[in-house]
Amino acid sequence: MGLINFLKSKFGKKKPEENYVKGLAKSRAAFSDRLALLAKKHAKLTPEYFEELETILIESDVGVSLTLRLIDELLEKSKENPNLSSQEANDELIDMMFVSYVEKGESIVNELSFKEGVPTVLLMEGVNGVGKTTSIAKLAYRYKKQGKKILLAAGDTFRAGAVEQLSIWASRLEVDIVKGKPNADPASVAFDGAKAAREGHYDLLIVDTAGRQQTKANLMNELGKIRRVIARELPESPIEAFLVIDATTGQNGVSQAKAFAEASPLTGIVITKMDGTSKGGIILSIRDEIGAPVRFIGLGEKMEDLVEFDLDEYLHALLVGDDNG
Ligand SMILES: Nc1nc2c(ncn2[C@@H]2O[C@H](COP(=O)(O)OP(=O)(O)O)[C@@H](O)[C@H]2O)c(=O)[nH]1
Ligand SMILES: [Mg+2]
Incomplete structure (x- = not known):
């Protein structure tokens, strides 16, 4: 059974998440509607089929290297089976996209992990x-609802207004916050946060960091220093580091991710603004190029719109949508 049929039967029983279906509407139109048209236009696997398929994949931000690999594999399959129709080839393609994600290891649980008695730290x-600051607010909202005691640390001391912005979220969400003075060393804010998290028996400390474009050496220094002070204060704590990427920036986002991944170890990726782009394939290219799992995705501006990443929900929303027929 192909993936499409699997997804259709899975979501025939279980209702798909509405925010996925809504948030990926633009991507679905750009990707699966075009694939369906392509199969109608070229019933057989002609060179034109492959050419147009390549364009669709690239324009959906699947990324050049993954696109070329998918096309190559599909060409191989069409040689093995000369009768393969374009409809069947589309289905094969989708299976291959799924495999390309899971072959790097499928994370079934993307939620943060918590350890009894020590705060989890999230950078x-x-x-x-x-969308770092708003994603922090959304995660604070999520885990507060789960009964966790949450502390925020306003480590973006560089950008004017960043501390203020996080403070407003903290008071709206009724969670505590540690602030440094303007232009304070972000590592000193992280230190104050870690100390307060330990002494106050918090479950989760979320540290906002400065997002200025730096040289890789500076970035490495700053993130390294933040990590060291946290690890010293909270030696038993799980430390997670999420890189936030704006889906609307496309392949630019992918190169940013590479720079950050090289500068410091990442445990996950958050992809924001999926609702604002037709380039939903970015999830696959990030996974392909960075390897770190996508843990959460932003599907809108509301607090509930940051959701735990679920590969089946994502593919179903991208490929099938509401219509399960
Ligand atoms: N539509 C949409 N907007 C988002 C999402 N996540 C963040 N934003 C918006 O992106 C803008 C920048 O966010 P901010 O958190 O300040 O970014 P930061 O500079 O990385 O801290 C804000 O206007 C947010 O409301 C999302 O998932 N969907
Ligand atoms: Mg910010």
């Missing part, structure tokens, strides 16, 4: 404007 990294 939020990424360049300016990608």
Whole structure:
């Protein structure tokens, strides 16, 4: 049974998540609607089929290297089976996309992990404007609802207004916050946060970081220093580092991710603004190029719109949508 049929039967029983279906509407139109048209236009696997398929994949931000691999594999399959129709080839393609994600190891649980008696620390990294601060608010909202005691640390001391922005979220969400003085060393804010998290028996400390574009050496220094002070204060704590990427920046986001991944170890990726782009394939290219799992995706501006990443929900919303027929 192909993946499409698997997804259809799975979501025939279980209702798909509405925010996935809505948030990926643009990507679905750009990708699966075009694939269906392609199969109608070229019933057989002609060179034109492959050419147009390549364009669709690239324009959906699946990434050049993954696109070329998918096309190559599909060409191989069409040689093995000369009767393969374009409809069947589309289905094969989708199976291959699924495999390309899971072959790097499928994470069934993307939620943060908690350890009894010590705070979990989450560092939020990424360049300016990608959605770090709002994603921190959304995660604080999520885990507060799960009964966790949450502390925020306003480590983006560089950008004017960043501390203020996080403070407003903290008071709206009624969670505590540690702030440094303007232009304070972000590592000193992280230190104060870690100390307060330990002494106050918090479950989760989320550290906002500065997003200015730096040289890789600076970035490495700063993130390294933040990690060291946290590890010293909280030696037993799980430390997670999420890189936040704006889906609307496309392959630019992928190169940012590479720079961050090289500068410091990442445990996950958050992809924001999926609702604002037709390039939903970015999840596959990030996974392909960075390897770190996508843990959460942003599907809108509401607090509930940051959801745990679920590969089946994602593929179903991208490929099938509401219509399960
Ligand atoms: N539509 C949409 N907007 C988002 C999402 N995540 C963040 N934003 C918006 O992106 C803008 C920048 O966010 P901010 O958290 O300040 O970015 P930061 O500079 O990385 O901290 C804000 O206007 C957010 O409301 C999302 O998932 N969907
Ligand atoms: Mg910010």
